[in-house]
Amino acid sequence: MSRIVLDGIAHSYRSNPQGAADWALKEVNHVWEDGQAYALLGPSGCGKTTLLNLISGLLTPSRGRILFGDSDVTDMPPEARNIAQVFQFPVIYDTMSVFDNLAFPLRNRRVPEAEVRTRVEEMLRIIDLQDKAKRKAANLSADEKQKISLGRGLVRSDVNAILFDEPLTVIDPHMKWVLRSQLKHLHKRFGFTMIYVTHDQTEALTFADKVVVMYEGEVVQFGTPEELFEKPRHTFVGYFIGSPGMNVLPASVDGREAILGGNRISLSGSYERAVTAEIGVRPEFVRVARAGEGLPVQIRRVEDLGRFRVVRASLEGHEVNAVVGEDQELPAEASLVFDPARVNVYVDSHLVEPRA
Numbered sequence: 001m002s003r004i005v006l007d008g009i010a011h012s013y014r015s016n017p018q019g020a021a022d023w024a025l026k027e028v029n030h031v032w033e034d035g036q037a038y039a040l041l042g043p044s045g046c047g048k049t050t051l052l053n054l055i056s057g058l059l060t061p062s063r064g065r066i067l068f069g070d071s072d073v074t075d076m077p078p079e080a081r082n083i084a085q086v087f088q089f090p091v092i093y094d095t096m097s098v099f100d101n102l103a104f105p106l107r108n109r110r111v112p113e114a115e116v117r118t119r120v121e122e123m124l125r126i127i128d129l130q131d132k133a134k135r136k137a138a139n140l141s142a143d144e145k146q147k148i149s150l151g152r153g154l155v156r157s158d159v160n161a162i163l164f165d166e167p168l169t170v171i172d173p174h175m176k177w178v179l180r181s182q183l184k185h186l187h188k189r190f191g192f193t194m195i196y197v198t199h200d201q202t203e204a205l206t207f208a209d210k211v212v213v214m215y216e217g218e219v220v221q222f223g224t225p226e227e228l229f230e231k232p233r234h235t236f237v238g239y240f241i242g243s244p245g246m247n248v249l250p251a252s253v254d255g256r257e258a259i260l261g262g263n264r265i266s267l268s269g270s271y272e273r274a275v276t277a278e279i280g281v282r283p284e285f286v287r288v289a290r291a292g293e294g295l296p297v298q299i300r301r302v303e304d305l306g307r308f309r310v311v312r313a314s315l316e317g318h319e320v321n322a323v324v325g326e327d328q329e330l331p332a333e334a335s336l337v338f339d340p341a342r343v344n345v346y347v348d349s350h351l352v353e354p355r356a
C-alpha cells in the first residue's frame with residue numbers, strides 16, 4: 001500500500017478543450033494518505049467516476065501526474081497499478097462458481113492454494129454467501145452478484161487501494177447497511193486505503209474518515225464530516241451536507257456586518273467590503289425568538305421530523321430554516337437570531353475568511 005498523490009491532474013474527454021465546461025475534471029492537487037477511508041461525494045455528473053478511473057488507470061489524465069508513493073504511474077495501465085476497483089454493477093465470471101470468482105484475483109497472483117482457501121472462506125462469511133460457494137455465479141440474484149464483486153475487490157491483501165464506485169446501488173436497503181458496516185470493519189482490520197464514490201451523504205459520512213466533495217468537475221472541499229458541517233468551504237457543500245442544508249442568503253458585507261434588505265446581521269469577524277456576497281448559516285444555529293429580538297420573518301410552516309422540528313420561515317422573500325427542539329414553544333410573532341460565530345461569508349460561492 002502507498003499514498004497516492006494527484007499532482008495537478010485535470011481531464012477532458014475532448015481532444016481540444018476550450019472553456020471550463022469542456023473539463024470533466026478541473027485541476028486537482030490532492031494526497032490520499034495510506035490506509036485512510038475516503039468518500040468521494042457529489043451529484044451526478046460532477047466528475048467522481050472520472051477521478052476514480054484516473055487513479056485506477058482506466059483513463060490517462062489530459063494534464064498532471066499521478067504518483068503511488070514515489071513512483072509515477074501516470075502512464076501505467078490498470079493491471080500494473082495494483083488497484084482493486086468495484087463498480088456499480090457486478091463484474092464477475094458467470095460460468096465460474098462463487099468460490100472460484102473470489103479466488104480468481106488471488107490465483108492470478110499465484111497466492112498459495114491454502115491461503116486462497118482461507119481468504120475466500122473468510123470473504124464468503126463477510127458477504128454471507130457461504131452456502132452458495134459452489135453455485136455458478138450466473139444463477140445468483142443481482143444483489144448476490146454484486147456481493148461477489150465486492151468480495152473480489154476485498155479479497156486481496158496486497159493492493160495499493162480499493163476503489164468503490166457506488167457499489168451498493170443494486171443492493172437492497174437492509175443489506176446495504178450490513179455491507180457498509182462490513183466495509184468499515186474491514187478497513188479497520190486490514191488498513192486498506194479505500195476511496196468510496198457516492199452521491200449519498202449518509203453513505204459518505206458514515207463510511208469515511210475524510211470526505212472529498214466534488215461539484216462541477218472541481219474538488220470544493222476535503223475534510224472530516226465535522227469540518228464539512230461546521231465550515232463548508234463552498235455554498236454547495238452547505239446545501240449538500242445536512243438535512244435541511246445550510247441557509248444561503250444574498251447579502252452585502254462590510255466590516256462586522258452583513259446587510260440583507262433592511263436588516264443588519266452581526267458577523268463574528270471583520271470582512272472586506274463585498275457588495276455581492278452570500279452568508280451561510282446552518283438551521284441548527286438559527287434560533288426562533290419573539291418578534292423584535294432578531295430578524296423579522298414570517299413562519300411559513302413547521303415540520304415535525306421526530307427528534308426535532310424544522311421551522312420554515314421567510315426573510316425578505318428568502319426561505320430560512322431553523323431547527324428547534326420538540327418542546328420549544330414557538331411565539332405567534334417570531335423573529336430569527338443567527339449565532340454570529342456560525343455565520344459564514346461567501347464570495348463567488350467560496351468561503352472567505354475574516355481579516356486577521
Ligand SMILES: Nc1ncnc2c1ncn2[C@@H]1O[C@H](COP(=O)(O)OP(=O)(O)OP(=O)(O)O)[C@@H](O)[C@H]1O
Pocket residue numbers: 013024042043044045046047048049050051199
Ligand atoms: N466517456 C465519456 N466521454 C465524454 N464525456 C464523458 C465521458 N464520461 C463522462 N463524461 C462526462 O464527464 C462529466 C463527469 O462525468 P462522471 O461520470 O465522471 O461524473 P460522476 O460524478 O461519476 O456522475 P455519476 O454519479 O452520474 O456517475 C459529465 O459531464 C459526463 O457527461
